[in-house]
Amino acid sequence: MGYKNLKDCLDDLEKNNHLVRIKEEVDTNLEMAAIHLRVYAMGGPALLFENVKDSKFKCASNIFGTLERSKFIFRDTLTKMQTLVEIKNNPLNALKHPFKYANVALTAFSALPKKNPFSKPVLFKETTIDKLPLIKHWPMDGGAFVTLPQVYSEDTDKPGIMNSNLGMYRIQLNGNDYILNKEVGLHYQLHRGIGVHQSKANKAGKPLKVSIFIGGPPSHTLAAVMPLPEGLSEMTFAGALGNRRFRYTYEDGFCVSTDADFVITGEVYPNENKPEGPFGDHLGYYSLQHEFPLMRVHKVYHREDAIWPFTVVGRPPQEDTSFGRLIHEITGDAIKHELPGVKEVHAVDAAGVHPLLLAIGSERYTPYSQTKQPSELLTIANHILGKGQLSLAKYLFITADDTNKLSTHNESEFYQYILERINLKRDLHFQTNTSIDTLDYSGSGLNSGSKLVVAAYGEKLRSLSQKINSTLNEIKTFINPHVAIPGVLILQGAKFENYNKAKSEFENFNEEVKQKNTDLKGFPMIVISDDSTFTAATLKNWLWVTFTRSNPSHDIYGINSSTEFKHFGCDNMIIDARIKPHHAPVLEKDPRIEKRVDKLFEKGGSLYGVK
Numbered sequence: 001m002g003y004k005n006l007k008d009c010l011d012d013l014e015k016n017n018h019l020v021r022i023k024e025e026v027d028t029n030l031e032m033a034a035i036h037l038r039v040y041a042m043g044g045p046a047l048l049f050e051n052v053k054d055s056k057f058k059c060a061s062n063i064f065g066t067l068e069r070s071k072f073i074f075r076d077t078l079t080k081m082q083t084l085v086e087i088k089n090n091p092l093n094a095l096k097h098p099f100k101y102a103n104v105a106l107t108a109f110s111a112l113p114k115k116n117p118f119s120k121p122v123l124f125k126e127t128t129i130d131k132l133p134l135i136k137h138w139p140m141d142g143g144a145f146v147t148l149p150q151v152y153s154e155d156t157d158k159p160g161i162m163n164s165n166l167g168m169y170r171i172q173l174n175g176n177d178y179i180l181n182k183e184v185g186l187h188y189q190l191h192r193g194i195g196v197h198q199s200k201a202n203k204a205g206k207p208l209k210v211s212i213f214i215g216g217p218p219s220h221t222l223a224a225v226m227p228l229p230e231g232l233s234e235m236t237f238a239g240a241l242g243n244r245r246f247r248y249t250y251e252d253g254f255c256v257s258t259d260a261d262f263v264i265t266g267e268v269y270p271n272e273n274k275p276e277g278p279f280g281d282h283l284g285y286y287s288l289q290h291e292f293p294l295m296r297v298h299k300v301y302h303r304e305d306a307i308w309p310f311t312v313v314g315r316p317p318q319e320d321t322s323f324g325r326l327i328h329e330i331t332g333d334a335i336k337h338e339l340p341g342v343k344e345v346h347a348v349d350a351a352g353v354h355p356l357l358l359a360i361g362s363e364r365y366t367p368y369s370q371t372k373q374p375s376e377l378l379t380i381a382n383h384i385l386g387k388g389q390l391s392l393a394k395y396l397f398i399t400a401d402d403t404n405k406l407s408t409h410n411e412s413e414f415y416q417y418i419l420e421r422i423n424l425k426r427d428l429h430f431q432t433n434t435s436i437d438t439l440d441y442s443g444s445g446l447n448s449g450s451k452l453v454v455a456a457y458g459e460k461l462r463s464l465s466q467k468i469n470s471t472l473n474e475i476k477t478f479i480n481p482h483v484a485i486p487g488v489l490i491l492q493g494a495k496f497e498n499y500n501k502a503k504s505e506f507e508n509f510n511e512e513v514k515q516k517n518t519d520l521k522g523f524p525m526i527v528i529s530d531d532s533t534f535t536a537a538t539l540k541n542w543l544w545v546t547f548t549r550s551n552p553s554h555d556i557y558g559i560n561s562s563t564e565f566k567h568f569g570c571d572n573m574i575i576d577a578r579i580k581p582h583h584a585p586v587l588e589k590d591p592r593i594e595k596r597v598d599k600l601f602e603k604g605g606s607l608y609g610v611k
Helices: 006-017 031-041 066-073 078-087 092-096 104-110 192-202 218-227 232-244 320-332 334-340 376-384 389-393 411-421 470-474 499-516 532-537 539-548 591-601
Strands: 018-020 047-050 057-063 125-127 147-154 164-167 183-186 209-216 247-251 254-257 262-268 275-276 290-302 307-310 343-345 357-362 396-399 429-436 450-455 478-483 488-492 525-529 556-559 562-564 568-569 572-574
Touching: 006 018, 006 047, 006 066, 006 307, 031 057, 031 591, 057 275, 066 218, 066 320, 078 232, 078 247, 078 320, 092 411, 092 591, 104 591, 147 192, 147 218, 147 254, 164 192, 164 218, 164 232, 164 396, 183 262, 183 275, 192 209, 209 254, 218 232, 218 320, 254 262, 334 343, 357 376, 376 450, 396 411, 411 539, 478 532, 478 539, 488 532, 499 556, 525 532, 525 539, 532 539, 556 568
Parallel strands: 018 047, 057 307, 357 396, 396 450, 488 525, 525 572
Antiparallel strands: 047 057, 125 290, 147 164, 147 209, 183 290, 209 262, 247 254, 262 290, 275 290, 343 357, 429 450, 478 488, 556 572, 562 568
């Protein structure tokens, strides 16, 4: 649909039973977020908060809460966007089948941004930061955040909308040391689009002009998170997906999206930083307080019927999961064309996306042996870890599938296939002292940690155990054994104190296993956790605990481990996934807030009967 603004979209959702209005007064301090989280978990509708405490503006959330609803919003353009991606991947097809791609020209016209000197709905009125809905999502958050911003910046060397960047970088509106109404915090890394722009502006000794768009047509929101090739404008994607040209103007030298609901303009000066955070983030933990750029606020604008959209992130899956699924719907198998030999790459949502990748590649040669073994897979793994945000991955499990039946999206089946074939003396490949996701605190410092590539291929080497060996219950170092999935044993350890003590614990464990002659052949992977019952209870729990709470170089041990020519090998791989003292706190809901929002779901409440 060619929605003109956010209200158009919400009206359409309501008309088609995809939206519920909440008429009761709701507090921006934790209550709105708690309601959103509960409705999202139920697979419920989009929400329109009509009575927001301490703000005159309505708020909307869970707009993209299900893939079904996301596809409904873009039902008129999704196929066209898939066609554009198909042409990009196979340009000769457009010449071979011209009638099939006849509608692409119209889509291309919608992609052209349109300067709008006359109609400027977003400039209806000016306001201040303290009048906006200051939504605090988690109890330990440093303040209120914008969680669906479209942050716009231009290249100092090549100004103009076609050389701009539109990204979704969280914005802290108040709290910490920020001067209310005069300063806001920007959370981004220097290697991202806006960071490159800031570096250029710093070098030129100029402040970087930044515009933060909130709301507007839903295609604008998706454009801000879309992983587009370098040099392709997010505004062109927003226009094509939304079937409406991105409309903009300039006000006081700042670019303004005229279809947005709100716009905050300001400047980022060289070397001006302040502490930003903490913030309850998408790995299921808080990202802690760190120095990040601040923006000096210039002006805040809003349209007459402005609606403030927001989402809540936390332990996945959350609404941002739908973004990933929708992006996959649009791009399909583009990864095959970008990375030769790759059949599938799956960033595992249950493990926080960035910590864990599963991949299927090709194994077309064995240069040194006729025995099936990983060779090409290691080359492909390096390609994957050098590609965009895939480079943030901490664990990469990769195999080749001769049957063409294996899928990375069936995590349990994929792991069983890998674990049946893994040669633990050959297939573990570490990268130490490297970069990981900034939001991942399992490493040795901010944005610093290690990686492990597990490349397993060949004939089946073992049968996987699904039952606990009786002698495991006699071991004292680690207790309470459970099986997460076939081949993965979960044990419980004492609270982690330091790495010296951990090393001693694993030496004791090795000795106990040897003395009791414990058969662990069917468990190539062993995970030590703080609560083995919880960790093994569901596949999602196992994935989350194991891969968000471990740093490969520091937290992987082995039964009968050895290092030969700097290559680590063992009989059974052990991952210490206990919480470490340097880890960030786990996100936990406030019981008092949960009790307060119960009334909305009871008879007479706006959300009674919502499913």
